Amino acid sequence: NAGVTQTPKFRVLxxxxxxxLLCAQDMNHEYMYWYRQDPGxxxxxxxxxxxxxxxxxGEVPDGYNVSRLKKQNFLLGLESxxxxxxxxxxxxSSSDRGTRREKLFFGSGTQLSVL
Amino acid sequence: QKxxxxxxxxxxxxxxxxxxxxxxxxxxxxxxxxWYRQYSRKGPELLMYTYSSGNKEDGRFxxxxxxxxxxxxxxxxxxxxxxxxxxxxxxxxxxxDKIIFGKGTRLHILP
Numbered sequence: 767n768a769g770v771t772q773t774p775k776f777r778v779l780x781x782x783x784x785x786x787l788l789c790a791q792d793m794n795h796e797y798m799y800w801y802r803q804d805p806g807x808x809x810x811x812x813x814x815x816x817x818x819x820x821x822x823x824g825e826v827p828d829g830y831n832v833s834r835l836k837k838q839n840f841l842l843g844l845e846s847x848x849x850x851x852x853x854x855x856x857x858x859s860s861s862d863r864g865t866r867r868e869k870l871f872f873g874s875g876t877q878l879s880v881l
Numbered sequence: 882q883k884x885x886x887x888x889x890x891x892x893x894x895x896x897x898x899x900x901x902x903x904x905x906x907x908x909x910x911x912x913x914x915x916w917y918r919q920y921s922r923k924g925p926e927l928l929m930y931t932y933s934s935g936n937k938e939d940g941r942f943x944x945x946x947x948x949x950x951x952x953x954x955x956x957x958x959x960x961x962x963x964x965x966x967x968x969x970x971x972x973x974x975x976x977x978d979k980i981i982f983g984k985g986t987r988l989h990i991l992p
Binding site: 770797799801806807808809810811814816822824825856858867868869870872873874875 | 923973
């Protein structure tokens with residue numbers, strides 16, 4: 767079972783460059799999330815989606831955009847990368863059925879460095 | 882004040898000891914409380930899930946929630962070196978779909 771797959775696993779960008787991180791899940795989950803994880807800061811929610819075609823802002827949305835055109839995919843975009851966006855990015859998904867919403871399945875992460 | 886506070890550690894304990902990990906929170910609307918475990922260079926995985934107040938036990942792990950004090954705990958009995966990881970508490974409510982995490986506590990179990 768693939769679960770949640772993130773691509774790429776590693777990326778180095780120069781300041782001002784743009785890129786898109788792709789998250790794909792094969793569990794037919796309604797909910798999808800993008801988090802960033804920084805040393806001493808824990809996991810912080812960037813954006814999330816409660817279904818195909820919907821997105822919402824999390825705790826730290828500035829500088830990021832997202833799209834959920836297909837139920838299985840959730841894209842995170844950086845239009846103009848900044849060094850402050852150097853981080854490990856995690857995608858997660860969960861079912862919307864009852865208490866299963868809180869059971870997040872995480873991908874293995876994307877290490878992004880912005881120089 | 883952050884919504885969820887968690888001591889980042891690191892916490893080092895000898896093998897076989899009882900480990901206590903804690904989080905405090907400020908949002909009284911939180912009703913769902915989770916503990917995730919994260920091994921180095923891996924994504925977090927759900928360890929324990931509790932709704933509202935009370936205790937929940939699963940093998941060597943016990944989760945406690947005290948909503949009156951806005952305080953949750955995770956206890957690990959007979960700790961093993963394989964328990965060495967970062968433990969993150971997480972919380973959510975019925976009003977929105979956000980799941981908020983603590984900073985995580987790094988735990989080292991010494992053989």
